[in-house]
Amino acid sequence: MPGTVSDVRMRDIRTRTEITPALRARLRESAEQTALSGAPDHEVLAELRASGLLATAVPAEYGGAGGDAREINRVVEEIATVNPSVSIIAFQHFAVSARIAEWGTEEQKRELLPRLADGTYLAASAWSETGAGAAKQKLASTGTRRPDGTWVLNGAKSFTTGASVADIYLVLVQTEEPEADTTRVYGSVGQTFFLVMGENPGLVPDLSLDLVGMRGSATGFVSLVDCVVGATDMLGPEGRAPEIIAGVRESGATLGAVAVGTARAALDLVVDHVERRGLLEKATVRHRLVGLATRLESARAIVERAGARTSEAPGLTTLHSKLHASTEAEEICLEVARMLSSAGYVTGSRLNRLLADARAVALMGPTNDLARELVAVSWQN
Known part of the structure; x- marks a missing residue:
């Protein structure tokens, strides 16, 4: 009996997101090396970019594989069996890709998603910071709008996976005065997301954080020092980042x-x-x-x-x-x-x-x- 359209589509997605034996072997070898050095393996990350796996969470109309949360979870698990550090980098890339696909403007989707799919861009999230707590309700990092419509971001982010190896960061900052909101346990009113390119001179990564585990995940600090971004770099509505955060867990990834x-x-x-x-x-x-x-x-x-x-x-x-x-x-x-x-x-x-x-x-x-x-x-x- 011929397969349904969804069956055919799933087989096509699976073909695009299978890990080759050669890449599997390289990932495992890299895990052993980075466990000793504590530094990311740039060569194996280049192979990951070229593998096609980073297209998993990008919709097909933007050059991606069009995988859903089940496929994202499968790919992440497969990578983690040989290299947990790289699986975390991939997971964060998929998460940012999915948020752009869901919340991005059409211009952002056309500009960013094909590059996220083909490995030109590797994405990371910069949400956490010292003193903010796990719930991200007391952010010290800020975004200030300038008269010309651009924004200036200042602050420091911690435990950013992919710091220094990512090309684009999804950064969470406070753009309005926070309000006391006892109904929330994650995020706060007045927080906004911005997409910041790694080449922005106001974004400074720091890999001095020496972790016990996930040693090759390039997890470190990211400083925002008079980091200027455009109004078009905002992801989602201003001040409504908690809605995007809540949507992450609703996705199933x-x-x-x-x-x-x-x-x-x-x-x-x-x-x-x-x-x-x-x-x-x-x-x-x-x-x-x-x-x-x-x-x-x-x-x-x-x-x-x-x-x-x-x-x-x-x-x-x-x-x-x-x-x-x-x-x-x-x-x-x-x-x-x-x-x-x-x-x-x-x-x-x-x-x-x-x-x-x-x-x-x-x-x-x-x-x-x-x-x-x-x-x-x-x-x-």
């Missing part, structure tokens, strides 16, 4: 996919370990592995459900997917450490890198504590 990929890598590691040592003959070992595999499947299932957006509250499912997958990933990595015993207790063990990467997902926005609060608030409304 989830950092839980990074956690699933990381946990999958840890499980593959211990399976290989017990096979090489002939330990699969022991029922106790087999059963422990099955327990880990079941936990991994439960995490993958909720990530897939978030991407499918089939629940009555897809935004809540996305939050649950990050909470569950990141928690399970860390626990799976810890159990793998117990099974490896002394074999995993060396500085060069890949498991130690995976455990640090799994822990990092819980700290990424929205942090797990904030995600719990966002879920809890839904019961009060």
